[in-house]
Amino acid sequence: MDKKTAAAVLDEIGTLLEIMGENPFKTRAYGNAARTLLSMPGDLDDIIRDTGLKGVKGIGEGIRERILELHSNGRSAYYEELKAGIPAGLMDMLRIPGMGPKKAKTVYDALGIADIGELEYACHENRLVELPGFGLKTQEKILEGIAFIKKHSGQSLYPAAMSEAEKLIGPILGSGTVIRASIAGSLRRRKETVKDIDVLVSSDDPAAVMELFTTLPDVETVTSRGDTKSSVILKSGIAADLRVVTDVQYPYALHHFTGSKLHNTAMRGRAKDMGLKMNEYGLFRGGEEAPVPCADEAEIFKALGLSFIPPELREDMGEIAAAEKGGLPLLVEETDIRGVLHVHSLYSDGIDEVAELAGAARKMGYGYLGLTDHSPSAAYAGGLKPDDLLRQQAEVDAVNAMYTDIRIFKGAEVDILGDGSLDYAEDVLKGFDFTICSIHSRFNMTEDEATARLVRAVENPYCTILGHPTGRLLLSREGYPVNMKRVIEAAAANGVAIELNAHPLRLDIDWREIMYARRLGVKIAINPDAHNIEGLKVVGYGVGIARKGWLSKDDVLNAMTADELAGWFRSRRK
């Protein structure tokens, strides 16, 4: 082992000890020793041969032994023992500005949070503010810190990329140098995460557009700049490409740059079978110079004998065959959503009052709100004991009496316990209009265990909706492994709906799984999982994913009216 590696191990031992709350002078001693070692001339072999590391100021008997062990064995039993006792994600957290060993230890001890993804989610749920030494500012600072370290991580969540894209396209459209402009790529297809932002414009003055694009205030660096294509990195860390074409080429280019690659390949194959050649500049009939004229994408599809395929569906998952037969669903729109069903109030880990939430939902045009505070096992989230529930439900009655145009359904987000049973007794469960049942603990399961746990929950007669079925947090935490096909089949057999959690970090159930649920007639509930009024606004992200899953209005539980839904809830209970 070389000097540098050995020093790094010593440093890490110091950090691990610090997290464990060891004497700060002891932890510092490891850091000092690491620095001392690094500053010594020669490589580790030489140092040990020449001095045996004896009489070096800053390296005493204890640390000397550790270095000798590292040198001879290439490893340290002490280091490995320490490491085994502390989750790797906790070490990761120290990369967050403002997050040191003490704070990391606190969130781990108090909330069991062991990686950055969980930490970020916990901040969004206001779970940090109550911890000793923490407050609202600290929580915000940690969120900013997480955003900072995520900056150059390669992938971005849809909302972040979309808001950046809008900042680009606004000035471009407003400049007067472009004829048409659109966001393209995976962002236009509404993928849950995207690698970069693609912008397509048509213009008679490409040079002017390039100049404008590469000098926008949000641009950090220009990675390439040509006549028709430029690439930049934005200050937010997201990469963005701009492509300029003529206005005649625009529809073909828009289709081409929207992708997906697989969809394009399939489309080109189809064109070829019809004696046509298709690329980003046009659709060409055998050897002709001028393309088959198409004013927009719809005309391209029409020229190929297809109905219009919405961008969300262009994933080569059967959309071309369906479009040929006119069999594409009329996709659900955000305006089809009549109410919101997964909302936390001040009673558990939300921060707004029931009446405030109801008022906000009403203003947003929703006809109902399903109140779903946590059950007791979610102690970190202030899960409600039966007594608390009585008070909460009495308040719901009072709020319901206040309004004629919005209805509060009494629900709960009931924890699915380790064995698949639910976290309330039957007499309590009876009192709800509906339940969302979800897993919040014991994530370490095999696929068989997780699947059995979910299936058992779904088979419970008091389970109305299965919540965020994989528990994933996008770009940060894998969900538990689930055989989703079997879970969907269980939901179908038991008349249980499945949640599409619309929080942009979750978007869970995955859109790739939704089609099967639709085929089996399982209703999908597009739920905000809101912990405050602001959180009600994420439903649109869920609608985007529902569209990618081919859902139409009729497949979506909360596209029902309040009366229809009340009837549906009642019918589940029979």
Place this chain on the structure above:
DNA sequence: GCCGTTTTCGGCCCGACTGTTTTCAGTCG
């Protein structure tokens, strides 16, 4: 854990800054 030494255990770098406190704890450099 290291150092220095009145050789057996007490002291070890600290100030700016922030945020949470009500006199201090934690982070950063």
